[in-house]
Amino acid sequence: MIRANSGYLECDFLLQIQEFIFSRPIIFAQSVFGYPNWLDATCFEVSMKKLMGLLGACAMFFAGIASAQVKDMPGGPAVNQLNLFSGATQIARDIVWLHWLMMIICIVIFIAVFGVMFYSIWAHRKSRGVKPATFHEHMGVEVAWTVIPFIIVIAMALPATRTVVAMKDTSGADITVKVTGYQWKWGYEYIDGAAAGVKFLSNLSTPRAQIENKEPKGPFYLMEVDNPLVVPVGKKIRIAVTAGDVIHSWMVPELGVKQDAIPGFIRNVWFRADKIGSFRGQCSELCGKDHAFMPIVVKVVSEDDFAKWSAEQQKLLAANADDPNKEWAPAELIARGEKVYAANCVACHQGSGKGIVGAFPALDGSKVVMGPKADQIQVLLKGRQGTAMQSFASQLNDVEIASVIDYTRSAWGNAGKGQDPVVAPTDIKAAR
Numbered sequence: 001m002i003r004a005n006s007g008y009l010e011c012d013f014l015l016q017i018q019e020f021i022f023s024r025p026i027i028f029a030q031s032v033f034g035y036p037n038w039l040d041a042t043c044f045e046v047s048m049k050k051l052m053g054l055l056g057a058c059a060m061f062f063a064g065i066a067s068a069q070v071k072d073m074p075g076g077p078a079v080n081q082l083n084l085f086s087g088a089t090q091i092a093r094d095i096v097w098l099h100w101l102m103m104i105i106c107i108v109i110f111i112a113v114f115g116v117m118f119y120s121i122w123a124h125r126k127s128r129g130v131k132p133a134t135f136h137e138h139m140g141v142e143v144a145w146t147v148i149p150f151i152i153v154i155a156m157a158l159p160a161t162r163t164v165v166a167m168k169d170t171s172g173a174d175i176t177v178k179v180t181g182y183q184w185k186w187g188y189e190y191i192d193g194a195a196a197g198v199k200f201l202s203n204l205s206t207p208r209a210q211i212e213n214k215e216p217k218g219p220f221y222l223m224e225v226d227n228p229l230v231v232p233v234g235k236k237i238r239i240a241v242t243a244g245d246v247i248h249s250w251m252v253p254e255l256g257v258k259q260d261a262i263p264g265f266i267r268n269v270w271f272r273a274d275k276i277g278s279f280r281g282q283c284s285e286l287c288g289k290d291h292a293f294m295p296i297v298v299k300v301v302s303e304d305d306f307a308k309w310s311a312e313q314q315k316l317l318a319a320n321a322d323d324p325n326k327e328w329a330p331a332e333l334i335a336r337g338e339k340v341y342a343a344n345c346v347a348c349h350q351g352s353g354k355g356i357v358g359a360f361p362a363l364d365g366s367k368v369v370m371g372p373k374a375d376q377i378q379v380l381l382k383g384r385q386g387t388a389m390q391s392f393a394s395q396l397n398d399v400e401i402a403s404v405i406d407y408t409r410s411a412w413g414n415a416g417k418g419q420d421p422v423v424a425p426t427d428i429k430a431a432r
């Protein structure tokens with residue numbers, strides 16, 4: 001693919017053309033009529049200067065194309081790339097191989113057919129006195145031109161079918177990622193593996209100023225994203241492709257993957273990258289105004305790096321599940337707390353808050369629950385040494401702890417009594 005980084009020269013060039021069109025009649029008039037007296041020398045000079053300026057601009061324009069700082073894009077198209085991609089998966093290389101096989105077969109047929117045709121026209125021309133044959137229905141020829149193409153088609157279909165079947169075989173995948181096309185970005189969600197549950201949106205990260213020609217274009221112009229899809233090298237990655245609005249298409253040539261993303265359907269494809277690196281593609285189904293602005297970047301990393309990245313993402317996920325700085329209304333916190341209580345506390349303290357006599361204290365009417373908030377926060381963050389009341393500091397986030405405290409302070413007979421009925425997530429953050 002040939003990419004020229006000369007957009008900012010184009011405007012200039014158009015301006016020069018405009019000037020050229022306006023100055024040309026004057027130059028033409030001068031050449032026909034000599035110096036008309038209404039046109040003085042300075043005006044002529046100005047016109048000539050404009051013409052020279054235009055020629056200069058033309059030279060600059062073409063030089064600009066040649067010398068613009070366009071470099072090969074790793075994982076994407078290279079400058080003056082004419083062949084297909086080199087391929088980071090076996091399937092991608094099979095596709096390239098098939099392309100050349102078909103191409104060569106076609107060229108051989110082309111040369112054979114046109115060779116016979118041109119030879120016949122030349123060797124049997126009328127001026128040589130050649131008499132045309134007048135036979136009809138030649139059995140041998142008819143059988144030959146049916147059987148030979150049939151054999152050729154089968155010879156082409158066999159390897160192609162093998163590759164297409166392999167492309168569709170998503171069995172035994174190590175990791176499954178759900179990919180959703182949106183107008184105009186991609187959503188990624190890890191279904192299993194170390195990063196299970198991690199999900200994010202992947203947006204174009206090329207600055208607006210580059211698109212509007214206010215800044216020179218970067219080396220990854222329109223082929224860069226804020227959050228790439230990260231996968232481990234050598235693992236079979238199943239991609240479950242769907243869309244949230246209109247039809248898109250997830251295509252990464254180097255990985256040999258191209259799959260339409262259709263709302264309401266899930267289509268599975270897969271790849272197993274055997275090289276570490278970033279591989280780039282684009283949405284390849286016209287999906288509206290910003291179709292050209294939803295690139296795809298797949299970052300293939302080592303298994304160790306993937307484990308590290310997954311752990312980081314999981315941590316972020318836990319931290320972001322609830323934003324502790326959000327202003328929660330007390331009612332919201334209590335509603336949330338009821339769920340946290342049901343999931344984490346009922347086994348011991350019971351749904352009724354009455355606990356189990358002799359084993360688990362009642363929270364309904366408990367002095368701690370009715371007392372100052374600091375004490376209860378400490379019980380939840382530190383637990384009670386040597387008892388079944390463990391610390392919840394690492395299991396629950398600030399919002400969850402605050403909300404379950406608020407719930408216990410407002411449920412059962414506790415409602416409206418006791419001190420500090422509302423504990424905010426920021427209180428928990430401060431006490432940690």
Ligand code: HEC
Nearest residue numbers: 344345348359360361366367368376379384387388389404
């Ligand atoms: C595995 C059982 C168990 C679970 C689960 C449990 N607790 Fe407790 N909790 C206890 C026990 C036992 C005590 C009493 C500790 C002691 O003897 O000092 C206690 C004490 C408390 C107290 C202090 C009560 C008082 O009157 O001193 C509070 C408040 C409390 N738990 C809240 C919670 C909350 C909220 C949850 C859920 C996030 C929870 N607990 C989950 C067993 C549990």
Ligand SMILES: [Cu+2]
Nearest residue numbers: 248249283287
């Ligand atoms: Cu699209």
